[in-house]
Amino acid sequence: MAEDCPDIRLTRLHYTLNREDKNFKAKCFQSGYCCTAAPCVYGTWEESKHQCKHLDDPDEDDRRICLIHEQIQKVEEMHGEPYPMFGSGCSSTLYNSARDNVIRNLLKRIEK
Numbered sequence: 001m002a003e004d005c006p007d008i009r010l011t012r013l014h015y016t017l018n019r020e021d022k023n024f025k026a027k028c029f030q031s032g033y034c035c036t037a038a039p040c041v042y043g044t045w046e047e048s049k050h051q052c053k054h055l056d057d058p059d060e061d062d063r064r065i066c067l068i069h070e071q072i073q074k075v076e077e078m079h080g081e082p083y084p085m086f087g088s089g090c091s092s093t094l095y096n097s098a099r100d101n102v103i104r105n106l107l108k109r110i111e112k
């Protein structure tokens with residue numbers, strides 16, 4: 001039945017989360033995807049892992065945080081950065097299996 005289809009539930013959760021938070025076109029779920037595609041200006045690429053060396057290991061929901069995010073935020077506050085690194089949402093929502101995976105895991109946790 002369509003109601004039981006994980007993809008439909010995932011799409012609905014995705015829509016609900018994005019609609020409820022008016023500040024984001026698409027919410028960041030901290031999948032770490034962007035830090036495995038290329039390092040930001042504060043990052044350092046680690047070729048052997050194909051990711052930034054400051055990216056943490058996945059937690060139980062496969063979320064991966066930036067280990068230096070507090071330092072980055074402090075630097076950006078000091079300089080009055082008009083476009084901060086964190087908090088602007090996700091710009092890579094399509095075909096992003098890492099982000100979809102985190103959403104699926106959160107969905108499972110909510111539905112328990």
Ligand code: SF4
Pocket residue numbers: 034035038039040041042043044052053054055056065066067068069
């Ligand atoms: S410094 Fe942090 S936010 Fe930037 S690429 Fe590395 S892990 Fe990602």
